[in-house]
Amino acid sequence: MDVTELLDTAAEAARAVGPRLRKAFRSRPEVATKRDFHDPVTEHDRAAEETIRSVITARVPDSAIVGEEGGSTGSGDVTWYVDPIDGTANFAAGLPFFCVSIAAAVRGELVAGVVYDPVRDDEFTATTEGAWCNGTPIRSAGAATDREAMLLTSYPSPLDLETDGEVALRRYGRILELFSTVRRPGSAALNLAHVAAGWSDAAFGTWSNPWDVAAGALLVRQAGGVYLGDPLVKGDYLAHVGGFDLAGSALAEVSEGLARQEGQRPDAVGGR
Structure with missing residues (x-):
């Protein structure tokens, strides 16, 4: 087939x-x-x-x-x-x-x-x-920096607070301070679809299951955006539109951990 x-x-x-x-x-x-x-x-x-x-x-x-x-x-x-x-x-x-x-x-x-x-x-x-x-x-294109970008996230989740406590709250505070807009819509798959379409600029989630993110990950990559994390393994993910300055972002630290998590698969970070 x-x-x-x-x-x-x-x-x-x-x-x-x-x-x-x-x-x-x-x-x-x-x-x-x-x-x-x-x-x-x-x-x-x-x-x-x-x-x-x-x-x-x-x-x-x-x-x-x-x-x-x-x-x-x-x-x-x-x-x-x-x-x-x-x-x-x-x-x-x-x-x-x-x-x-x-x-x-x-x-x-x-x-x-x-x-x-x-x-x-x-x-x-x-x-x-x-x-x-x-x-x-669709083409995943939009903001280049945090101060222009809309971030969709579920972070910090109750499990993040239980696991990381004050560290999670401080990270979230930094995200709120540096991103133009932060929203918590409540659906990882739809968040990723919106990043793929260029309707939002970045999406970040933790403790996600493959059924939450697999389709959305493919959407982002094939639309020319970036998806970090292994969508077929339970874990964290970060996605953003093409051309976004991740190295200068409040989420740069997150991206480093996700690159290690995925084991640097050759299709990990690129779109078409």
């Missing part, structure tokens, strides 16, 4: 759950928790992932699926990374910043990804051939 077929499968699976998510949005669904009260889940997360898995299995039966709700199943050269609702807290509360994220990797290399925003009906797609929003090519 070529990358176009993999992308078509991901897009079909993502759009298959759009009607359900739009109908349930702002219905204040019942919320359960997983790890702790900061980690919500709804019946719609689970049902959406079941639908996505059904589409993928029907079209690409000999593949593995790694999903946020259903864990790892299957085996094969193709592995799918699925987040049925990235931004569940937003979805449950009625804040329109959440998405479906699906990525395909062939023997450990990302080759296709979709980030679908069902509220705005924006479909961000990427393959090894490029990156698009609603079929139009």
